[in-house]
Amino acid sequence: MLSYLTRRFLTALISIFLAAVLVFCAxxxxxxxxxxxxxxxxxxxxxLAALREKLGLNEAPIVRFFSWFTGILRGDFGDSxxxxxxxxxxxxxxxxxxxxxxxxxxxxxxLIAIPLGIFAALRKGTLLDPLIVLASQLGAAIPSFWLGLMxxxxxxxxxxxxxxxxxxxxxxDPLGFLRSLILPVSALGLGQAAVMTRxxxxxxxxxxxxxxxxxxxxxxxxxxxxxYQHALRNALVTIITILGLSLSNLLIGSIVVEQVFSIxxxxxxxxxxxxxxxxxxxxxxxMVYATAIVLLSFLVDISYGLLDPRIRYx
Numbered sequence: 532m533l534s535y536l537t538r539r540f541l542t543a544l545i546s547i548f549l550a551a552v553l554v555f556c557a558x559x560x561x562x563x564x565x566x567x568x569x570x571x572x573x574x575x576x577x578x579l580a581a582l583r584e585k586l587g588l589n590e591a592p593i594v595r596f597f598s599w600f601t602g603i604l605r606g607d608f609g610d611s612x613x614x615x616x617x618x619x620x621x622x623x624x625x626x627x628x629x630x631x632x633x634x635x636x637x638x639x640x641x642l643i644a645i646p647l648g649i650f651a652a653l654r655k656g657t658l659l660d661p662l663i664v665l666a667s668q669l670g671a672a673i674p675s676f677w678l679g680l681m682x683x684x685x686x687x688x689x690x691x692x693x694x695x696x697x698x699x700x701x702x703x704d705p706l707g708f709l710r711s712l713i714l715p716v717s718a719l720g721l722g723q724a725a726v727m728t729r730x731x732x733x734x735x736x737x738x739x740x741x742x743x744x745x746x747x748x749x750x751x752x753x754x755x756x757x758x759y760q761h762a763l764r765n766a767l768v769t770i771i772t773i774l775g776l777s778l779s780n781l782l783i784g785s786i787v788v789e790q791v792f793s794i795x796x797x798x799x800x801x802x803x804x805x806x807x808x809x810x811x812x813x814x815x816x817x818m819v820y821a822t823a824i825v826l827l828s829f830l831v832d833i834s835y836g837l838l839d840p841r842i843r844y845x
Contacts (some may be wrong), residue, residue, distance in 0.1 A: 566579045629796035649731065657816030699711045744761060764838075
């Protein structure tokens with residue numbers, strides 16, 4: 532198991548380094564002078580020269596990259612050009628908000644999708660199965676921002692049960708924090724639940740068709756024992772994979788939802804950075820997202836080893 536974890540950890544580190552290279556090269560490939568792009572064509576030569584010096588644009592690209600990357604390893608993402616603050620000070624307080632949205636959306640998706648996917652697989656050949664599949668296909672086709680707007684119209688405008696927008700920190704009002712997250716988390720989770728339902732159903736159908744399931748039934752094991760101790764346990768590897776992908780999708784999808792519900796998370800900050808051409812902040816944001824996705828993949832790999840001992844020794 533230790534060898535398996537070491538290999539996966541090294542793979543995660545390499546992935547983060549490659550992500551940093553891609554982020555740096557993507558901004559390096561933008562045509563034109565970054566200082567002129569940021570300040571505009573009417574900027575004075577003195578202002579352009581000062582900004583080039585601040586961003587290290589006078590140095591060779593390889594020197595700039597390793598200076599930036601070693602800074603990241605120390606927790607120094609540079610300074611935001613728009614906010615005139617260290618990037619890490621802007622990202623840190625918003626990190627928990629975006630992760631709360633993603634985890635809440637994943638929780639809703641799991642609570643809906645896993646039971647519904649199992650139920651659809653067990654009812655294959657009946658009228659309920661195609662109805663569940665059709666509903667999940669329709670749900671997957673609905674954009675999260677549109678679903679968010681519909682939830683606002685229903686629960687905020689018409690029923691006046693929940694706030695339409697805004698965010699209340701947990702430290703100020705725990706109940707207000709939960710109320711402010713219900714609609715955005717639902718907008719994220721319901722769409723992802725539709726995707727997870729179809730994939731959970733497919734995973735269960737594949738396992739239920741295996742010989743050992745037929746053998747378990749032939750031995751007279753109870754229905755619940757066959758489904759939950761044998762079928763679901765073996766389908767968990769696929770379901771965990773789906774969950775890992777869903778968390779990544781929810782983290783990226785929260786960018787739009789945060790804008791719809793005026794939530795001060797990483798996504799809203801990223802849109803501001805793009806709109807103001809704040810390159811250091813953009814680089815920091817993308818690296819945080821990339822690192823989070825790589826770490827999620829690493830946790831999924833660990834869960835594989837725990838669920839299926841054969842994977843540890845592969």
